[in-house]
Amino acid sequence: xxxxxxxxxxxxxxxxxxxxxxxxxxxxxxxxxxxxxxxxxxxxxxxxxx
Numbered sequence: 625x626x627x628x629x630x631x632x633x634x635x636x637x638x639x640x641x642x643x644x645x646x647x648x649x650x651x652x653x654x655x656x657x658x659x660x661x662x663x664x665x666x667x668x669x670x671x672x673x674x
Contacts, residue, residue, distance in 0.1 A: 645671040
């Protein structure tokens with residue numbers, strides 16, 4: 625089975641981005657995800673970008 629995400633079939637996202645955020649976290653690895661999660665737990669509105 626081939627990997628489903630390639631240069632020819634990238635992930636597409638057509639939903640609008642939030643109009644505001646308290647923090648923008650760039651990188652969806654474990655550090656980025658956990659950072660965004662911890663920010664959300666204390667009441668902030670993070671945006672996580674990969």
